[in-house]
Amino acid sequence: MLFLVTLALAAPVELVEYAPKKTTRHVLKSLDYHLSFEQYVAEYRKVYTDAEKPARQAAFEASLAAIKAHNEQIPAPSWFMGLSEHSDKSKDEWASLKGLHRGAFFSAAVAAVRANTTRRFDPPASLDWRDSGVVTPVKNQGGCGSCWAFSAAETVESAYGMATLKASGKAASIPILSPQQLVDCAPNPEHCGGTGGCAGSTQPLAFQYLISSGGEDSDLDYPYMARDGKCVAGSRKPVIGISGYEDLPMNDYTALLEALVNEGPIAISVDASWGAYEDGVFSSDSNWLIDHAVQLVGYGTEGGKDYWLVRNSWGTSWGENGYIKLEKFGEGKEPCGTDTAPASGFVCEGGPSTITVCGTSGMLSGSSYPTGAKLL
CATH class of the missing domain: 3.90.70.10 (Cysteine proteinases)
Incomplete structure (x- = not known):
């Protein structure tokens, strides 16, 4: 939970998200494979301190590599991986969501x-x-x-x-x-x-x-x-x-x-x-x-x-x-x-x-x- 302290604010957190329907998976996967860390940061409106940015980028790149390896399996899998706002999380942070x-x-x-x-x-x-x-x-x-x-x-x-x-x-x-x-x-x-x-x-x-x-x-x-x-x-x-x-x-x-x-x-x-x-x-x-x-x-x-x-x-x-x-x-x-x-x-x-x-x-x-x- 090292980096998630940024969420513990004095103000309420937006609970309900009203988001437009996402891009279809085939287009999204093609884009995902070439998405840079800077593009990811902009897409999900991420804000990092200088100290945490290297760890965030490393987690993102590991997520991207796992997505590519899974989705390009032959024969094709029954489910696909993709990026989300959580793709820059550490293992400890993933555990904290559960x-x-x-x-x-x-x-x-x-x-x-x-x-x-x-x-x-x-x-x-x-x-x-x-x-x-x-x-x-x-x-x-x-x-x-x-x-x-x-x-x-x-x-x-x-x-x-x-x-x-x-x-x-x-x-x-x-x-x-x-x-x-x-x-x-x-x-x-x-x-x-x-x-x-x-x-x-x-x-x-x-x-x-x-x-x-x-x-x-x-x-x-x-x-x-x-x-x-x-x-x-x-x-x-x-x-x-x-x-x-x-x-x-x-x-x-x-x-x-x-x-x-x-x-x-x-x-x-x-x-x-x-x-x-x-x-x-x-x-x-x-x-x-x-x-x-x-x-x-x-x-x-x-x-x-x-x-x-x-x-x-x-x-x-x-x-x-x-x-x-x-x-x-x-x-x-x-x-x-x-x-x-x-x-x-x-x-x-x-x-x-x-x-x-x-x-x-x-x-x-x-x-x-x-x-x-x-x-x-």
Whole structure:
């Protein structure tokens, strides 16, 4: 987190990014290969000190070399890499973006793979909850490990949108909620992978806090600062409340799919080893270390591959305008692997030393969503 201290300012950080659609990947890749560091700095409006500039340039050049090597593979890969505002980050800074430390809903007792259910369920061929107006714009967590707070806040936003959609057939306007309130106020007494705030926590802990505190403030009233702060939520007015939340069975494909179809977007956990992702259907091996929290918003098919549609919190310059497509295999076909270091960003103190995780990037390993969302 050496260079990210520049984000810890006294002024609020712009939370929502409204960016134009990016250039298509084939043109973008051609441009990427010849983009100079100076052009990158100008494109992404970077400002460096003289001391940090050499390290930034070295990180950028390493990113560019990795992009070229990956994208020019023969046969062509199913997904492509590209530049983003994060392409000049160090390894430590990349790690700081992955602030998931799940544990409150996780223990050795549920470490085994859960069997898929046999209940009858006929999902639609594809689904994108953005089309129904229940997904708010892509946001940017900056240099704080607050992905868990963004995943939780965005899923509360979507839960409210779903409630109004089910009630009237049309989603109401959704207020942008405050991840900063969760960063500052949601307790993490058992040190579930961290101490809370920018040091990481879990979506269920965020939901528990919102239930006990009476709801979540808007980002307008409690603006995002991309750093740890003092909890001041008691002096403000929450705008959306929830009455409960549901944890889905671990590594259960059908349970996740059914919840996504019937309840709306879901807060999920992943291995975010896709920092340079640009577009396409991402697939990887099964050496997954769960370290990031995101939101699942749909699924579909592209180029003959099924995918899960996932919203990230790294801004619109990353991925497909802030989204990634993770390969989806189907019931009984999802790959499984072992997280060999859950204590470094996965479980509470004293938790298991290894965890079985399933789905591309381990995305079936931990999923939850709030219930009873309503405007206050």
